[in-house]
Amino acid sequence: MRSNTVLGSAADFRRGGRRPRRPGPLDAHVAQVFLRDLRAAAPPQLPIFRSRTQGELLARLLLGPERETSMLDLAVMLRTDLGTVIREVERLSRAGILTLRRTTAGRLVRRDTGSPLYEPLARLLMLTFGPAAVVAEEFARVPRVAELYLFGAWAERHDGVRGEPPGDVEVLVVGDAGRDAAFDAAQEATARLGLPVHPVVRTVAQWEDDGDPFLREIRAGHLVRIDAD
Structure with missing residues (x-):
């Protein structure tokens, strides 16, 4: 920018x-x-x-x-x-x-x-009407979500890291949420944002397990916790 x-x-x-x-x-x-x-x-x-x-x-x-x-x-x-x-x-x-x-x-x-x-x-x-706000509203309808995060480039921009405007939104869904419900919420968020929203669904046990290289990479980067209550 x-x-x-x-x-x-x-x-x-x-x-x-x-x-x-x-x-x-x-x-x-x-x-x-x-x-x-x-x-x-x-x-x-x-x-x-x-x-x-x-x-x-x-x-x-x-x-x-x-x-x-x-x-x-x-x-x-x-x-x-x-x-x-x-x-x-x-x-x-x-x-x-x-x-x-x-x-x-x-x-x-x-x-x-x-x-x-x-x-x-x-x-x-x-910070007010961007991906975090839209994801919070759409994923609030998904049952059994324990934690919800933005990760990747949008999390970096949210934390003030400069760079090119991201072309998609990456969301981590932690809990016993059904994948179909999470993907439905992602589709609604995509329609509102005009940007693809990609949800990654993991259980609490999977998120807490340090053996998954992909989740370790997510933890090592920027994470923005979203309140979807």
């Missing part, structure tokens, strides 16, 4: 390199437009967002590999109506957070990685 161009690099500044760019009138305008639209009831995950739909929409577009998406595909992914998606996308486009492109098939939307709000917003969204 790119460094924050608004803040610049303190190390570069000390070395006599480029000075960090001061926020200009455009940055102030972007922030004002974004804040002006925050009028509806806020979601409990992070009440700075205008609504849960706005938070979910931003998470789907700002997280994961960069992609261009139709309004209809977003409505299906978010399980909401097309009109709501269009209104939210237009607000966020006016704020400079998303970009719209007209095609013969309709308008396509993608994130604006040049926006000064992109990186800080993406970090907030990952």
